[in-house]
Amino acid sequence: MNLTEGPEDRAFRSEIREWLGDHLAGDWASLRGLGGPGREHQAHDERLAWNRHLAEHGWTAVGWPVEHGGRGLSLWQQVIFHEEYARSDAPAGVNHLGEQLLGPTLIAFGTPEQQRRFLPEIVAVRELWAQGYSEPGAGSDLANVQTRARLDESAGEWVIDGQKVWTSLAHLSDWCFVVARTEGGSTRHHGLSFLLVPLRQDGVEVRPIEQLTGGSEFNEVFFSGARTAADLVVGEPGRGWGVAMGLLGFERGVSTLGQTVGFARELDSVVTRAKQNGAIDDPVVRDRLATLKAELAVIRSYALRALALVEGGQDSAAGGGAGSIFKLAWAGWHRTLGEVAMDVAGRDGLLARDSGTPYDLDDHQRLFLFSRADTIYGGSDEIQRNILAERVLGLPREPKGA
Numbered sequence: 001m002n003l004t005e006g007p008e009d010r011a012f013r014s015e016i017r018e019w020l021g022d023h024l025a026g027d028w029a030s031l032r033g034l035g036g037p038g039r040e041h042q043a044h045d046e047r048l049a050w051n052r053h054l055a056e057h058g059w060t061a062v063g064w065p066v067e068h069g070g071r072g073l074s075l076w077q078q079v080i081f082h083e084e085y086a087r088s089d090a091p092a093g094v095n096h097l098g099e100q101l102l103g104p105t106l107i108a109f110g111t112p113e114q115q116r117r118f119l120p121e122i123v124a125v126r127e128l129w130a131q132g133y134s135e136p137g138a139g140s141d142l143a144n145v146q147t148r149a150r151l152d153e154s155a156g157e158w159v160i161d162g163q164k165v166w167t168s169l170a171h172l173s174d175w176c177f178v179v180a181r182t183e184g185g186s187t188r189h190h191g192l193s194f195l196l197v198p199l200r201q202d203g204v205e206v207r208p209i210e211q212l213t214g215g216s217e218f219n220e221v222f223f224s225g226a227r228t229a230a231d232l233v234v235g236e237p238g239r240g241w242g243v244a245m246g247l248l249g250f251e252r253g254v255s256t257l258g259q260t261v262g263f264a265r266e267l268d269s270v271v272t273r274a275k276q277n278g279a280i281d282d283p284v285v286r287d288r289l290a291t292l293k294a295e296l297a298v299i300r301s302y303a304l305r306a307l308a309l310v311e312g313g314q315d316s317a318a319g320g321g322a323g324s325i326f327k328l329a330w331a332g333w334h335r336t337l338g339e340v341a342m343d344v345a346g347r348d349g350l351l352a353r354d355s356g357t358p359y360d361l362d363d364h365q366r367l368f369l370f371s372r373a374d375t376i377y378g379g380s381d382e383i384q385r386n387i388l389a390e391r392v393l394g395l396p397r398e399p400k401g402a
């Protein structure tokens with residue numbers, strides 16, 4: 001990938017910037033800055049409407065191939081799109097899991113019927129998706145999944161029983177992709193299947209989990225005789241592990257570059273606060289802010305290089321070294337930013353405002369609390385370091401269960 005921006009790229013950047021400037025006006029303007037991790041409760045329905053507006057103008061699924069309803073942008077154009085989107089302060093998307101994770105997975109592993117059934121609904125933001133991987137005993141150790149599914153041949157349906165946890169946005173979603181054990185007596189990554197399950201049915205109970213930040217963005221999901229059609233298994237039954245891992249490879253994709261623009265905005269807002277409340281006079285605060293600025297520039301450059309490596313086939317998207325290094329770098333950086341934000345806020349950081357339900361946090365308090373999760377989801381820091389140790393450095397593998 002050529003990392004220098006040519007005239008065509010600059011024209012494309014201007015086109016998006018202009019479009020977003022024109023369209024984030026009127027009623028839509030009030031949605032600026034809303035949503036995203038830690039703030040998913042904000043104006044969900046309005047953001048859904050905005051996402052559908054983007055879809056009507058061809059600005060969803062921009063990296064998908066045109067034949068699957070996407071815009072077919074090159075990798076670099078996708079980077080430009082996500083950066084400009086973040087720079088404009090447009091509201092966060094409501095179907096990240098459908099667009100960034102499930103869609104590319106169906107394009108890679110799904111049947112033509114599955115692609116025809118689901119992809120247009122994701123592009124148009126008519127169906128929202130949740131990810132049903134983690135369970136109380138299967139997080140980092142995902143191969144320990146205990147949720148079971150059996151095929152009811154007479155009904156032509158899978159019947160699912162078990163529990164998922166930390167299922168982001170399931171309470172707002174229509175469908176969930178579920179990793180379930182479909183072969184009795186199987187263990188570890190054998191005998192698992194990747195099922196597409198409708199959430200709005202009697203056999204599914206979604207219980208929101210209340211967070212430190214006051215909102216509820218993820219859930220416990222209980223399956224008790226839940227059903228889905230026999231043909232809604234992606235890949236071969238019993239071979240779902242490969243599909244599930246393929247999907248994780250998309251998790252650290254190109255949209256994360258837009259995230260670094262969002263991080264730069266957050267850092268700017270911390271600097272602004274430090275100037276306003278005098279914290280900037282503390283040389284230690286100045287030193288930490290400057291360090292954060294320099295580190296963020298390095299992280300962005302590294303991310304671009306990592307994407308170029310993946311595109312050039314020199315690193316694997318699914319858990320290769322570059323993805324793990326990038327995840328470790330940005331997650332740790334963001335958590336430190338949250339800590340610095342609280343130091344800059346001083347005593348104000350300890351006070352919750354009394355409006356809102358159940359209590360209202362300012363952006364920096366929310367940043368501090370939610371960024372604690374960054375080093376956990378999408379593979380914790382320890383797991384990323386294990387990947388680097390075992391697959392990249394070739395150190396001895398840690399002992400696994402049977």
Ligand SMILES: Cc1cc2nc3c(=O)[nH]c(=O)nc-3n(C[C@H](O)[C@H](O)[C@H](O)COP(=O)(O)OP(=O)(O)OC[C@H]3O[C@@H](n4cnc5c(N)ncnc54)[C@H](O)[C@@H]3O)c2cc1C
Pocket residue numbers: 130131132133134135136138139140141165166167168169218373376377378379380381382383386398
């Ligand atoms: C904000 C957020 C959103 C999430 N959204 C979803 C979602 O939508 N769908 C979904 O399926 N899941 C989701 N998750 C779950 C997430 O994938 C898990 O939290 C993560 O995989 C860790 O699993 P766990 O919580 O069970 O912790 P555990 O796996 O029990 O880990 C506990 C601690 O032990 C460490 N540890 C575990 N194994 C090892 C090891 N082998 N070596 C060294 N250290 C180890 C971990 O790093 C961690 O510090 C989300 C989590 C968060 C925080």
